[in-house]
Amino acid sequence: MTTDPVEPILSARGLHKSFGRTPALNGASLVLQPGESVAITGPSGSGKSTLLHCLAGVVRADSGIVTFRGTRLDELTTDDRTRLRRVSFGLVLQFGQLVPELSAVENVALPLLLEGRPRAEAAASALQWLERLEVGQVAGSRSLAMSGGEAQRVAIARALVTSPDIVFADEPTGALDTVTGELALDVLVKAIKETGAALVLVTHDNRVAAVADREVVLRDGVVEDETDHPGAAG
Amino acid sequence: MSLGTVLLGVLADGPLHGYDLKREHDERFPAARPLAYGQVYATLTRLQRDGLVETFETRQEAGPERTVYAITDLGRDELARWLDETEQPGPYAADELVRKTITALHAGADSQRYLRRQRAVHLTAMRDLTQQRAAAAEVGTRIALDHTLAHLDADLRWLEETRERIAHDDGGPT
Structure with missing residues (x-):
């Protein structure tokens, strides 16, 4: 990785976001270092998913700034932001959200095809990732024919196939039982460590939060003071 | 288990003699095993030796003489330290x-x-x-x-x- 280790890969300052009259974020800030994994936790309605979506450029904050490698997301054109999301960011959601009409290998190859990569090359990369995540056997299957754990691993493969700098995961094991979820999570964390990507994880599950290097607790749309945590700087 | 500091916490509300201290403790922690009197007095003796509680007064009513204990400033410091410690x-x-x-x-x-x-x-x-x-x-x-x-x-x-x-x-x- 060429980034200076003291230079954050992603930083968010003073994010505010409301849905109608309901505030979701009230000045949330967060800094992510390259290769770091952070779990965003907090009570229901504290703004966890909204923060993740703002960081990932899926949702625009009403005010506040998100920068990726020093570039403000709100200053990018729509096309550039879409490309950033497709290439530099990987997204894993609670229910996988695979395209049901496509097979596993087609789902995983999709981000590469959208980038204009040749079909054969995209399919080969996709298959490689499916095998790496131990779901090579479902390469030709559609999502309805897969178990929840298999579908989630396929979704993880799709998020990693472009070798993103950051993977955003919103309750990635929320739809799985404990052991299946743990296995899918192990696979995600191992792959992230191997590729050197950073991870931002939203979860209400302590066992999922425990895989991250650091926890950021959100309450009422703001990040709770971390300074009095034992071991925290300052 | 830090029974000593827990009892300091009870005494922080005001002076009590051993019997009331035990009763107040058992009310605060209904899920815990009720304290034995011997345990309460042994702990109070230790706390007094360490300067964390002191004799507030000695009462002689119908029964035997009863010592009422109060938390000292040192005891309050010890309680605050324990409450702050993870x-x-x-x-x-x-x-x-x-x-x-x-x-x-x-x-x-x-x-x-x-x-x-x-x-x-x-x-x-x-x-x-x-x-x-x-x-x-x-x-x-x-x-x-x-x-x-x-x-x-x-x-x-x-x-x-x-x-x-x-x-x-x-x-x-x-």
């Missing part, structure tokens, strides 16, 4: 978490700060165990770690629920 997560930590939180509430200490810091300590322990489990080759080791992790998870849920309950508490039924 606990090492482990199989027997849960009782201590409950004792500390309830004592903090009675003492008017910042229980939210304690609960927040305790969560961070628990999550750090959970992170270490999770890494150990991921590296464990034997299923037996993973199962044993699962058990410890499940207990830590239960503590963490309780810590979180307690924060919410305290934050939303309107004083309860009167």
Whole structure:
């Protein structure tokens, strides 16, 4: 990785976001270092998913700034932001959200095809990732024919196939039982460590939060003071 | 178990003799085993020796002479130190978490700060165990770690629920 280790890969300052009259974020800030994994936790309605979506450029904050490698997301054109999301960011959601009409290998190859990569090359990369995540056997299957754990691993493969700098995961094991979820999570964390990507994880599950290097607790749309945590700087 | 500091927490509300101290303790911690009188007096003797409590007065009513104990300034310092200290997560930590939180509430200490810091300590322990489990080759080791992790998870849920309950508490039924 060429980034200076003291230079954050992603930083968010003073994010505010409301849905109608309901505030979701009230000045949330967060800094992510390259290769770091952070779990965003907090009570229901504290703004966890909204923060993740703002960081990932899926949702625009009403005010506040998100920068990726020093570039403000709100200053990018729509096309550039879409490309950033497709290439530099990987997204894993609670229910996988695979395209049901496509097979596993087609789902995983999709981000590469959208980038204009040749079909054969995209399919080969996709298959490689499916095998790496131990779901090579479902390469030709559609999502309805897969178990929840298999579908989630396929979704993880799709998020990693472009070798993103950051993977955003919103309750990635929320739809799985404990052991299946743990296995899918192990696979995600191992792959992230191997590729050197950073991870931002939203979860209400302590066992999922425990895989991250650091926890950021959100309450009422703001990040709770971390300074009095034992071991925290300052 | 730090019975001494828990009793200091009870005495922080005002001087009491041994009998009332035991009764107040048992009321505060209904899920704990009731204290034996011998245990209370032995602890008070130790606390007095260490300068954490002092004799407030000696009463002679119908029965035998009764000593009323009061917390000293040193005792208040010791109580504040204990309330500020997070606990090492482990199989027997849960009782201590409950004792500390309830004592903090009675003492008017910042229980939210304690609960927040305790969560961070628990999550750090959970992170270490999770890494150990991921590296464990034997299923037996993973199962044993699962058990410890499940207990830590239960503590963490309780810590979180307690924060919410305290934050939303309107004083309860009167």
